[in-house]
Amino acid sequence: xxxxxxxxxxxxxxxxxxxxxxxxxxxxxxxxxxxxxxxxxxxxxxxxxxxxxxxxxxxxxxxxxxxxxxxxxxxxxxxxxxxxxxxxxxxxxxxxxxxxxxxxxxxxxxxxxxxxxxxxxxxxxxxxxxxxxxxxxxxxxxxxxxxxxxxxxxxxxxxxxxxxxxxxxxxxxxxxxxxxxxxxxxxxxxxxxxxxxxxxxxxxxxxxxxxxxxxxxxxxxxxxxxxxxxxxxxxxxxxxxxxxxxxxxxxxxxxxxxxxxxxxxxxxxxxxxxxxxxxxxxxxxxxxxxxxxxxxxxxxxxxxxxxxxxxxxxxxxxxxxxxxxxxxxxxxxxxxxxxxxxxxxxxxxxxxxxxxxxxxxxxxxxxxxxxxxxxxxxxxxxxxxxxxxxxxxxxxxxxx
Amino acid sequence: xxxxxxxxxxxxxxxxxxxxxxxxxxxxxxxxxxxxxxxxxxxxxxxxxxxxxxxxxxxxxxxxxxxxxxxxxxxxxxxxxxxxxxxxxxxxxxxxxxxxxxxxxxxxxxxxxxxxxxxxxxxxxxxxxxxxxxxxxxxxxxxxxxxxxxxxxxxxxxxxxxxxxxxxxxxxxxxxxxxxxxxxxxxxxxxxxxxxxx
Numbered sequence: 001x002x003x004x005x006x007x008x009x010x011x012x013x014x015x016x017x018x019x020x021x022x023x024x025x026x027x028x029x030x031x032x033x034x035x036x037x038x039x040x041x042x043x044x045x046x047x048x049x050x051x052x053x054x055x056x057x058x059x060x061x062x063x064x065x066x067x068x069x070x071x072x073x074x075x076x077x078x079x080x081x082x083x084x085x086x087x088x089x090x091x092x093x094x095x096x097x098x099x100x101x102x103x104x105x106x107x108x109x110x111x112x113x114x115x116x117x118x119x120x121x122x123x124x125x126x127x128x129x130x131x132x133x134x135x136x137x138x139x140x141x142x143x144x145x146x147x148x149x150x151x152x153x154x155x156x157x158x159x160x161x162x163x164x165x166x167x168x169x170x171x172x173x174x175x176x177x178x179x180x181x182x183x184x185x186x187x188x189x190x191x192x193x194x195x196x197x198x199x200x201x202x203x204x205x206x207x208x209x210x211x212x213x214x215x216x217x218x219x220x221x222x223x224x225x226x227x228x229x230x231x232x233x234x235x236x237x238x239x240x241x242x243x244x245x246x247x248x249x250x251x252x253x254x255x256x257x258x259x260x261x262x263x264x265x266x267x268x269x270x271x272x273x274x275x276x277x278x279x280x281x282x283x284x285x286x287x288x289x290x291x292x293x294x295x296x297x298x299x300x301x302x303x304x305x306x307x308x309x310x311x312x313x314x315x316x317x318x319x320x321x322x323x324x325x326x327x328x329x330x331x332x333x334x335x336x337x338x339x340x341x342x343x344x345x346x347x348x349x350x351x352x353x354x355x356x357x358x359x360x361x362x363x364x365x366x367x368x369x370x371x372x373x374x375x376x377x378x379x380x381x382x383x384x385x386x387x388x389x390x391x392x393x394x395x396x397x398x399x400x
Numbered sequence: 401x402x403x404x405x406x407x408x409x410x411x412x413x414x415x416x417x418x419x420x421x422x423x424x425x426x427x428x429x430x431x432x433x434x435x436x437x438x439x440x441x442x443x444x445x446x447x448x449x450x451x452x453x454x455x456x457x458x459x460x461x462x463x464x465x466x467x468x469x470x471x472x473x474x475x476x477x478x479x480x481x482x483x484x485x486x487x488x489x490x491x492x493x494x495x496x497x498x499x500x501x502x503x504x505x506x507x508x509x510x511x512x513x514x515x516x517x518x519x520x521x522x523x524x525x526x527x528x529x530x531x532x533x534x535x536x537x538x539x540x541x542x543x544x545x546x547x548x549x550x551x552x553x554x555x556x557x558x559x560x561x562x563x564x565x566x567x568x569x570x571x572x573x574x575x576x577x578x579x580x581x582x583x584x585x586x587x588x589x590x591x592x593x594x595x596x597x598x
Contacts, residue, residue: 018405089435121454121527128458131466135438138473142431154477157470164466192527 024116028105036260037067043307050311077249082145085246089143094251096136101258103129104265109195111278111291122194123175126269127168130224133262134160137233140255141243152242155318156233159223162325163230167220169333170213173340174206174273177353180344194269198277205276209354212336212361214274216329218302221266223321225259227306229313230321263303271298332364410450417443430476438469455527 041056041064048055056063081090107122109115119125134157141153178200179191190196197206207214223230226242234242244255271277275298278291286294316324339356420440427433441464448457534542 086431089431121458124455124458124462124527128461128466131462131470132442134470135435135465135473138470138477139435142473142477150477154474157474161467161470 028102032257032261035264036257037071039260041067046307047311074249074253079249079251082246084145086143089139093136093139093143094254096139097133097258098254100129100132101261107194108268109198109272109277110295111288118195121192123192137243144246146246148240149243149245152233152239156226156243159233159321162322163220163223166216166325166329166333169337170216171273173210173213173336176340176344177209194272198272198279201276201279205280207274209350210357212357215361216333217270225262225266228310229315231315232318235315267299267302270302271295332360336360413443413446434469434472438465441465
């Protein structure tokens with residue numbers, strides 16, 4: 001694998017290390033902003049098409065400047081803080097949400113040589129900094145001194161903790177296979193390096209070997225990023241606006257910056273770990289241009305699917321969501337890790353791994369189908385929540 | 401790595417760790433204390449990185465910040481009035497003595513430990529070394545830990561779970577008081593109000 005590109009060589013001028021690092025950080029900020037503006041515009045347009053509307057049209061040609069206009073409006077808005085809010089927690093919460101997403105950018109490979117830094121433990125690193133996000137969300141919810149914000153914050157945190165586990169385990173299946181391939185090639189370690197994982201997918205993307213892992217990963221990504229149908233933390237009809245209901249102006253827009261950047265990074269992670277990133281199907285020999293087009297095309301396709309899901313499904317209920325993670329996804333993710341371990345330990349070929357994962361995926365879908373049918377048909381399987389229900393006085397009287 | 405950058409990182413991370421730890425003690429608000437605890441954990445993770453223990457640093461963030469600290473936040477959020485009215489308590493004198501002993505033990509260990517191997521630098525890919533020693537040399541403690549965690553999990557669920565889960569709480573209490581007749585057979589037949597969405 002060729003070495004990472006060095007900016008000073010790329011630009012043809014000498015510069016010290018810290019200038020190089022600074023340029024990389026500025027690059028992240030610029031990419032975050034542009035990506036958020038573009039994704040918000042695209043989401044509005046795509047959703048509008050799904051709902052037989054036209055979306056934004058007035059600002060610029062086909063409304064393309066709408067996001068820029070919104071951003072300008074938000075920047076000039078007053079930054080309001082509720083009188084009873086806990087000042088420091090309220091104001092610093094934004095950074096606890098923003099900085100982890102910023103840090104997540106670092107190990108993501110765009111091409112073979114283009115990334116901010118090539119981290120040896122990049123895979124673990126991404127999930128570790130993702131966990132920091134939860135702290136900011138709880139801080140925002142609690143610091144606002146608003147019960148809806150608090151409810152939204154607790155929901156978001158509970159959801160993020162629950163879905164982190166199946167997601168990490170699902171992606172760990174890929175790391176197991178990659179470690180096996182690396183051992184076959186006589187190399188030790190490196191299976192946690194995102195760029196090496198991409199490099200391993202020269203002929204087969206890992207989605208073929210771990211279809212169940214990919215599905216669980218995508219569901220987990222939806223839940224981690226509070227995307228519909230898992231958007232209970234920010235559900236307008238239930239908790240008004242969720243944990244950022246009291247924020248306005250620049251702080252509110254930073255929440256959105258973090259959210260859409262997180263979305264982009266999740267699909268980038270999915271495209272590197274499961275879809276072969278810059279490698280598949282042309283391999284490392286394709287030039288920089290092809291590699292970046294491949295990575296971004298895969299990421300864009302996944303983003304489109306996420307928008308599609310938003311248009312297609314109604315919102316779940318919070319107890320259904322938690323039960324789905326702990327009772328359905330986590331056992332299946334564990335089963336997959338177990339199956340991978342047994343097959344790889346006995347030196348089974350790749351296609352066996354893929355077949356077992358596919359069988360598990362089919363049984364997962366079948367299980368969901370059976371559960372939903374039982375619910376719809378009113379059969380004996382109860383998906384009812386254990387919580388108080390309204391009993392009217394007439395029913396009490398008639399039941400006596 | 402340049403020497404200046406290393407020293408800058410070390411001193412600022414140490415300041416973050418110790419400053420955060422001090423603020424935990426000083427802060428009367430439990431939520432603030434947990435947030436300072438998180439800052440302190442992050443500082444420790446940074447110190448691990450300056451020691452080339454990158455795997456340990458990531459696990460520190462993943463486990464301590466991502467799970468344990470968040471669990472503490474949850475516990476505090478769900479405890480009424482935990483964040484305010486934390487007055488002085490007589491228990492602080494025994495606590496002071498206990499902490500003094502713990503700090504003395506820590507200083508003793510730090511002085512007695514042979515730090516020689518530290519100067520030899522990093523020992524290669526840690527994830528692999530830690531993983532191998534967990535399932536070879538230390539497999540028994542590893543398994544005991546796993547069983548204990550499972551037992552704690554089952555215990556927590558047994559404590560938190562209510563007995564007749566199938567019945568709505570209100571209906572169940574009404575049956576207990578004899579207002580409603582016990583349901584015969586299927587619990588789903590219990591009276592459902594307009595709020596029922598099945």
